[in-house]
Amino acid sequence: MKLRKLIPILEWLPNYKKSQLRGDVVAGITVAIVLIPQGIAYALIAGLPPIYGLYAALVPQLLYAVFGTARQVAIGPVAMDSLIVATGVSTLALTGSESYIAIAVLLALVVGSIQFLMGIFRLGFIVNFLSRPVITGFTSAVALIIGLNQFKNLFGVEFIQSDQIYLLLEDIFEKLKYFKPNTTIIGLVACIIIIIFRRINKKIPNALIVVVLGIVAMHLFGNQLTDVAIVKDIPSGLPKFSTPVIDIALIRELMPIAATLVMVGYLETISIGKTLEAKQDEYRVRPNQELVALGLSNMVGSLFQSYPSASSFSRSAINAESGGTTGVSAFVSAILVVFTLLFLTPVFYHLPKTILSAIIIVAVFNLINVKEAKRLWKANNLDFWLLVATFLATIFFGIEYGILIGVALSLIVLIFRTSRPYVVELGKVPNSNFYRNKNRFKEVILDDEILVFRFDAQLFYANSNYFRDKLDEMTEEKGKALKLIVLDAESINRVDSTGIEMLKERIVYFRKHDIQFYFAGVKGPVRDAFFRGGLLEVVSLDHFFMRANGAVNFYKTGDNKNQKKYAQYIHQAYK
Secondary structure, X not given: OHHHHHOOHHHHOOOOOHHHHHHHHHHHHHHHHHHXXXXXXXXXXXOOOOHHHHHOOOHHXXXXXXXXXXXXXXXXOOHHHHHHHHHHHOOOOOOOOHHHHHHHHXXXXXXXHHHHHHHHOOOHHHHHHOOHHHHHHHHHHHHHHHHHHOHHHXXXXXXXXXXXXXXXXXXXXXXXXXXXXXXXXXXXXXXXXHHHHHHXXXXXXXXXXXXXXXXXXXXXXXXXXXXXXXXXXXXOOOOOOOOXXXXXXXXXXXXXXXXXXXXXXXXXXXXXXXXXXXXXXXXXXXXXXXXHHHHHHHHHHHOOOOOOOEEOHHHHHHHHHOOOOOOHHHHHHHHHHHHHHHHHHHHHHHOEHHHHHHHHHHHHHOOOOHHHHHHHHHHOXXXXXXXXXXXXHHHHHOHHHHHHHHHHHHHHHHHHHHHOOOEEEEEEOOOOOOEEEOOOOOOOEOOOOEEEEEEOOOEOOOOHHHHHHHHHHHHHHHHXXXXXXXXXXXXXXXXXXXXXXXHHHHHHHHHHOOOEEEEEOOOHHHHHHHHHOOHHHOOOHHHEEOOHHHHHHHHHHOOOHHHHHHHXXXXXXXX
8 A cells, every 4th residue: 555655656557447448548649649749848848959849848757757646747848948948048058069968868867856855854834935826927928928938039139138037128128120021920820820810729730730730831842931940850760868067166156046946847737637636536645655755856967968857737638638638648748759769759850840839828928827927916905915926026126025025025925924814703693602703794792891702823933012002992992991801812823932922912901801701612632732831820610611602601691501612621631
């Protein structure tokens, strides 16, 4: 059983049904048809020769099929990670050079090692600090950056390559007048064809169609289209096994970009995996195992000349829509990639680079999520501005700083929300034993002598002062008539020493002013923490109640049978 969890293919392969085979084969072929031209295109984004896109499409997806838990997720080269690779590696070596290739392959090993260790030590929760608005803002910004970077091949003009959008736009506006008409026409026509086919049916292999049309056009009219840049020679053959050269100083320089790739790659995989998981009942995605699978994919992939790979939104969706249900579809895709590497690379010689740019531009611009921004504007104003801030930080400061600022903003928002939780006075619902929020239930009965309030969060160092301030505000509103405070603690799930000391100080303070302090609905673990923290030094066990109504009745009558039983139970548990 433990081995099956470590190697998920052992969970589903022994139970594989013949009825699944047709769907997996069709899905594998369909994904490969999209993957092969995309792989070549994304390698160009990464600043690598086209063949490396096919290398990244081979070994990583095989390893993920064995060790991954999201059986429909398609692993390989992706646009976002490719641009991040280009951004980081281009500062260390000349784009396309042997040293550049070696660094990109080493980066895959570094990224894979970090992902693997995070999975082994169950650190997947770290990435949860990136909230959905941050992911959306970051993804949209990167999509825009990738698309603008492809204008170089789309228009046949040597624009600068950058992840800072204002530099890109400035250069594009200056040099756009030098565009090459034939290159531009072919690229724009390819964009239109892809968009039309996508609207007709997303299952149509639009990328393959424009690739074939582009190659045929260059074969027939190549003499008249001499200004159109083509891919030219792509070497044949499978990737050779070789160990990346380990350079500690270089690895230190790569760490920031590697950390960015780890977070982005993991987030892509988890978000896609969870989306597909929700549509079926056959498997469940295990986040830490996903890190292990991604780590092994990149680590072993680097030994076969792969640059960092991750999961693809588009190819994963195509895989699921085409009937793929298991990792068998990945094996089918890998077989077609092998066939292409061995026999079909000469076919791509006349492929116009502007066609590849068209494929990339249409693919990435679909990742610009305007709909989510509109939804957040109506649903949650703070999340909307978090999305906008991450988006602007990424396009103005670059991908690396964009993700760091996004993480920082997520943490700031988290701290803000936990340090200022919801606090409300409760009133008694007429003819009942229930106490409810006075702001939502206007008919509740309030007593000037009694303050019943609820604190909707854990009570710890970050919000203990806020708790105290809100409590003081509510007691001041009650005035001198106040004789009892009841804390409805049902929503408090954790408390630390700072929170306990603050409570002790307030209880002593209120006692000096002849105001009693009772607790209602305290959870067992929280009550244990109270007692360990010395709360019983300032309050009696008899001041703990199951419900707020019991606390109020005890105060008014001085006799409550249920309370005596509850106090006795707490006393025994405390002993």
